[in-house]
Amino acid sequence: METKHQKILIITAPSGAGKTSITHFLMQEFPELTFSISATTRKPRANEEDGKDYYFISPELFKSKIQKKEFAEWEMVYEGKYYGTLKSELKRIWSLNKVPVLDIDVKGALHIQQQYPENTMSIFVEPPSVDELKKRLLSRGTETEESLNARINKASYEIGFKEHFDKIIVNNVLENACNQAKEILAEFLKN
Numbered sequence: 377m378e379t380k381h382q383k384i385l386i387i388t389a390p391s392g393a394g395k396t397s398i399t400h401f402l403m404q405e406f407p408e409l410t411f412s413i414s415a416t417t418r419k420p421r422a423n424e425e426d427g428k429d430y431y432f433i434s435p436e437l438f439k440s441k442i443q444k445k446e447f448a449e450w451e452m453v454y455e456g457k458y459y460g461t462l463k464s465e466l467k468r469i470w471s472l473n474k475v476p477v478l479d480i481d482v483k484g485a486l487h488i489q490q491q492y493p494e495n496t497m498s499i500f501v502e503p504p505s506v507d508e509l510k511k512r513l514l515s516r517g518t519e520t521e522e523s524l525n526a527r528i529n530k531a532s533y534e535i536g537f538k539e540h541f542d543k544i545i546v547n548n549v550l551e552n553a554c555n556q557a558k559e560i561l562a563e564f565l566k567n
């Protein structure tokens with residue numbers, strides 16, 4: 377894939393750290409950003425739309441895309457649930473002269489960074505604490521006890537990788553975190 381002048385923004389964090397809010401904020405501030413729609417095998421939540429939030433596909437189709445090397449990266453983010461960034465999605469966004477924004481998990485983010493080291497800005501959003509993260513996930517009301525525990529365990533593990541990313545933003549007060557992200561982006565998108 378030709379990537380010479382094509383930038384990528386990765387926003388990564390443990391689930392519930394607030395990366396989606398920061399991503400939405402940045403997309404409003406910077407019209408050159410376009411959300412990279414991932415493919416996933418998990419079921420859509422009530423407010424989610426196919427082709428907008430995710431490309432919701434079957435495990436069979438996901439696996440055939442892995443075999444055909446159609447993914448820039450993919451992960452089994454949770455037990456049995458696959459998520460991946462399609463190369464065609466990056467190309468689609470670059471062809472519009474826009475910068476794709478990848479809201480992806482930590483391992484996937486590390487893979488993208490290794491593959492596109494020169495064009496990528498990676499931001500790790502750190503929750504103020506694991507307790508706070510648990511509170512946020514509970515208030516979202518989308519998790520079962522089992523999936524909540526899985527997310528908390530994964531979060532603690534992921535925080536250990538934060539130093540691998542270009543920038544770390546601690547999301548204590550969302551407004552401050554957004555402003556920090558805005559400064560980073562203004563610099564990254566400058567030329």
Ligand code: 5GP
Pocket residue numbers: 389390391414415418449450451453459460461479480481482483484485
């Ligand atoms: P959720 O199920 O809450 O939408 O997402 C769960 C996790 O999967 C989040 O951390 C999200 O960032 C991550 N994720 C979403 N899309 C991708 C992707 O394409 N690749 C990887 N590696 N992770 C993804």
